[in-house]
Amino acid sequence: xxxxxLKRLAGMVVVLLLVCxxxxxxxxxxxxxxxxxxxxxxxxxxxxxxxxxxxxLNRPFWAQFWTFLSGLFVGRTYGEGIQCSAPCLGYSxxxxxxxxxxxxxxxxxxxxxxxxxxxxWLLAGxxxxxxxxxxxxxxxxxxxxGLTFAGMSIPNYVLALVLQFVLVVTxxxxxxxxxxxxxDDPVQWFLNFLMPWIVLAVGYAASYTRLTRANVIxxxxxxxxxxxxxxxLRPSVVWRRHALRPALTPIVTIxxxxxxxxxxxxxxTETVFGLNGIxxxxxxxxxxxxxPVIMGVTLLAAFLVVVGNMVVDxxxxxIDPRVRIGASA
Amino acid sequence: xxxxxRDQTLDQPADRPMLSVRDLTVAFPTAKATNEVVHHxxxxxxxxxxxxxxxxxGSGKSMTSLAIMNLLPPGATRSGSIxxxxxxxxxxxxxxxxxxxxxxxxxxFQDPLxxxxxxxxxxxxxxxxxxxxxxxxxxxxxxxxxxESMERVHIRDAARRVNYYPHxxxxxxxxxxMIAMALSMEPELIIADEPTTALDVTVQAQILGLLTEIxxxxxxxxxxxxxxxxxxxETTDQIIVMRxxxxxxxxxVEQIFSEPRADYTRMLLDAVPRIDDAIDxxxxxxxxxxxETPTEGARL
Numbered sequence: 001x002x003x004x005x006l007k008r009l010a011g012m013v014v015v016l017l018l019v020c021x022x023x024x025x026x027x028x029x030x031x032x033x034x035x036x037x038x039x040x041x042x043x044x045x046x047x048x049x050x051x052x053x054x055x056x057l058n059r060p061f062w063a064q065f066w067t068f069l070s071g072l073f074v075g076r077t078y079g080e081g082i083q084c085s086a087p088c089l090g091y092s093x094x095x096x097x098x099x100x101x102x103x104x105x106x107x108x109x110x111x112x113x114x115x116x117x118x119x120x121w122l123l124a125g126x127x128x129x130x131x132x133x134x135x136x137x138x139x140x141x142x143x144x145x146g147l148t149f150a151g152m153s154i155p156n157y158v159l160a161l162v163l164q165f166v167l168v169v170t171x172x173x174x175x176x177x178x179x180x181x182x183x184d185d186p187v188q189w190f191l192n193f194l195m196p197w198i199v200l201a202v203g204y205a206a207s208y209t210r211l212t213r214a215n216v217i218x219x220x221x222x223x224x225x226x227x228x229x230x231x232x233l234r235p236s237v238v239w240r241r242h243a244l245r246p247a248l249t250p251i252v253t254i255x256x257x258x259x260x261x262x263x264x265x266x267x268x269t270e271t272v273f274g275l276n277g278i279x280x281x282x283x284x285x286x287x288x289x290x291x292p293v294i295m296g297v298t299l300l301a302a303f304l305v306v307v308g309n310m311v312v313d314x315x316x317x318x319i320d321p322r323v324r325i326g327a328s329a
Numbered sequence: 330x331x332x333x334x335r336d337q338t339l340d341q342p343a344d345r346p347m348l349s350v351r352d353l354t355v356a357f358p359t360a361k362a363t364n365e366v367v368h369h370x371x372x373x374x375x376x377x378x379x380x381x382x383x384x385x386x387g388s389g390k391s392m393t394s395l396a397i398m399n400l401l402p403p404g405a406t407r408s409g410s411i412x413x414x415x416x417x418x419x420x421x422x423x424x425x426x427x428x429x430x431x432x433x434x435x436x437x438f439q440d441p442l443x444x445x446x447x448x449x450x451x452x453x454x455x456x457x458x459x460x461x462x463x464x465x466x467x468x469x470x471x472x473x474x475x476x477e478s479m480e481r482v483h484i485r486d487a488a489r490r491v492n493y494y495p496h497x498x499x500x501x502x503x504x505x506x507m508i509a510m511a512l513s514m515e516p517e518l519i520i521a522d523e524p525t526t527a528l529d530v531t532v533q534a535q536i537l538g539l540l541t542e543i544x545x546x547x548x549x550x551x552x553x554x555x556x557x558x559x560x561x562x563e564t565t566d567q568i569i570v571m572r573x574x575x576x577x578x579x580x581x582v583e584q585i586f587s588e589p590r591a592d593y594t595r596m597l598l599d600a601v602p603r604i605d606d607a608i609d610x611x612x613x614x615x616x617x618x619x620x621e622t623p624t625e626g627a628r629l
Contacts, residue, residue: 223443229400230438231458231510232431241457245448321494322447 005314012310019302020072024065027295033057034291038093054079089299090292092285099296102281107263110277113196113270114262120201121208122255126244128205129212134239136217144209151206160199160272167195177273196273200266204258208251215247222246249320253312260308264301346373347550348397348518352409355392355401355574366392368574369409374518374567379544379551381561381582383597384571390554393571394520398436399426414517432462435511439523441503445495451506452476452491459513478509482539501532508539518550519543525560537564558601562586570594 035051036043052058055078056067067076071088078084078091089099132144167174174191182189219225220243228242265279274280278297285293317323355367367389374380382390396407397418411418413434418426430436438444446454455478456471463471472491479487482505495503504524511519521540525533541564544551553565561568562582569579570593578591589595 222446223438223440224446226400227436227438227444227507227510228446228457230398230430230436231461232427232429233457233461234427237457237461241449242446246446320448321450322496325494325497 004317008310008313012306015306016303019306020069020299021065023295023298023302024068027291028061028064031291032289034093037289037291051079089296092290092293094288094290095293099292102293103278103296103300106276106278106281109275110263110265110270110279112193113200113266113275113277114259116193116197117200117204117262117266118255118259120197121204124201124205125208126212126251129209130216130239130244132209132213133216133220133243134235141213144213148206148209151202151209154202156199156203156268157272159202160195160269163195163199196266196269196275199272200262200269208255211251211254212244212247215250216243219243219246249316252315252319256308256312256315257305260304260311261301263308264304265297345376346412347376347378347414348374348552349412350393350397350409351412353393353396353411354408355389355396356406356408357404358406366405366574367396370571370574370576371409372569372576372579374550374552377544377548377550378567379553379565381565381568382552382554382571383556383558383561383568384577385556387573388571389574390571391522392574394436394522394552394554397520398430398434399423400430428462431458431511431516432514433516434518434520435514435516437504437507437511437519437521437524440527441500441507442495442527444507445503447495450492450494451479451498451509455479455491455506455510455513458510462514474513475509478513479506481512481543482506482509484509500528501535504528504532504536505539508536508543512543512547515547516549518552520552520554522554523556524553526555526557533560540564558586558597570597 033048033052035048035055035057038051038055039048056064059067068090070076071084071086071090073086075086075088076084082091084091084098084100087100089103091098092102095102128144128147132141135141168176174194175188177192177195178188180188180192216239222242225238225242228238233242263278265277265282267279267283269275270277270279271283278300281293282297284290285297350373351371353367353370354365356363356365358364366387370389370393372380382393384390392401392405395401397411397413399407399418399421401407407419409419413429416429418429421429445451449457452472452475455475456468459474460466460468460471466474476487476491479491484490484502484505490498495506498506504527507524519540524540525536528536537560540551540553543549551565553561555561558568566582567579568582568585570577570585570591572593578585578589578594585594586598589598
């Protein structure tokens with residue numbers, strides 16, 4: 001088990017290094033000259049050269065990559081005296097801030113969005129998937145299936161606008177969003193996040209419903225479900241313990257990936273609702289062509305997916321007794 | 330009820346069958362036709378008796394057992410009468426049937442690996458059945474019952490192994506766990522559907538011996554379903570032979586073995602390998618493959 005974990009960790013380090021390299025290559029090759037950007041308007045070729053020199057942009061690729069990589073661990077200095085402490089993902093000259101500190105500021109928002117949405121979609125997906133599976137082919141099952149089609153096909157931004165219009169403007173069930181901290185007004189804070197949560201959760205809930213339904217239907221065919229019935233267990237116990245539990249294993253895998261992906265920012269949802277999360281930061285950076293930020297967000301997303309993947313693998317071994325404990329008797 | 334009548338019933342409880350199946354028909358109705366897999370089957374099981382139901386796959390023997398438990402797959406219908414200890418099982422609603430299942434009639438299935446849930450320890454799965462039927466039993470009590478049941482089926486070191494998962498046991502041990510699970514409720518009737526088919530020969534003999542031992546110790550009735558006449562010969566006292574949903578022949582074991590009336594039974598007997606037989610003499614059932622095609626085998 002420990003061996004397995006160590007092996008996975010080593011693999012993860014390699015993958016992350018490659019991710020760094022590829023990301024760096026992409027931005028190194030494709031990006032316009034950062035020196036030109038920094039230089040701004042009244043620019044002379046001499047000035048650009050000086051900036052390039054200052055930032056070390058004239059050095060060979062590998063040297064620059066090494067500086068970037070070591071910056072992740074020990075920090076680095078840009079030009080004269082712009083300090084970027086570890087882990088340094090880069091420095092945004094446009095907003096005069098290190099990318100890392102920008103992320104630290106915005107990460108809580110993305111985390112809140114992701115956690116709230118995940119709770120919603122897990123609850124909705126598992127419950128409606130289970131209901132669909134045990135009523136397979138009946139009206140309620142077909143009704144839920146219809147809903148999942150709708151949920152999967154409606155684009156986020158459309159749903160967001162429609163929900164805002166209906167819930168806030170027409171029905172006035174929700175107050176107009178105001179920027180408040182959780183500590184100041186928890187209720188308003190909660191209501192602010194409610195719509196982003198719902199909007200983000202709908203698509204996921206739909207696919208989790210389908211996944212749960214399919215898995216539970218499969219599990220219900222298992223011989224051990226017949227055994228459970230033959231023991232005289234109540235249907236609720238049979239469904240929960242003997243059908244839903246085995247169906248959960250693959251769902252955990254997908255959930256880990258989805259959730260990790262969301263931590264890297266829900267671009268559309270955050271932008272539509274004006275939430276200052278990582279996703280909004282990315283979209284702002286793209287419109288402003290703030291390359292260090294774009295690159296930082298890309299790296300963060302890749303990092304989260306890789307780490308999420310590993311966590312899922314480890315959890316996967318932990319939740320399946322057949323993997324966790326080898327045959328011994 | 331007069332005194333003399335009561336005396337009569339008291340005097341002769343042994344004569345009244347524990348389980349009485351009459352005209353049992355199991356069918357899968359489809360839009361076009363009704364596919365009958367068990368056809369007007371009738372048999373009795375005396376109290377504490379052991380009955381073997383023998384037939385090839387597709388003969389309807391498993392469907393018969395599932396029909397008794399009302400655990401037929403979705404889409405199947407059953408008709409006829411199944412009387413268990415004065416209770417007409419076909420008239421019971423599902424909640425009432427649940428109190429019979431596992432508690433009064435327990436089932437043991439083929440292939441214990443797939444029949445035990447891989448996500449729970451065997452102790453959990455035994456205790457779960459026990460707690461479903463004995464209300465107000467604590468987890469600890471149920472756990473102790475699980476250990477006791479495992480000891481009764483001769484699983485050594487039960488106190489430790491009760492916390493094992495099914496995959497940690499060998500095939501024979503798993504089947505013992507299944508039997509322990511059935512036993513934990515002290516059922517009046519045990520239905521074993523091919524309990525030894527997935528096991529190798531020496532383990533088969535052990536499991537059959539165990540079933541006989543349990544029957545002797547608890548007085549429970551046994552219905553043993555198998556395709557293998559050798560299995561029933563030592564374990565049961567009555568046999569019914571089924572084919573394509575029909576009863577072919579029934580009678581005491583000795584009679585079926587010594588003077589089978591039906592040709593089909595004779596073929597089945599010939600197919601049982603004996604230790605003194607030359608390999609060349611071993612018979613197979615020539616008809617079986619042809620009859621398993623849906624058009625031939627199904628009663629339309």
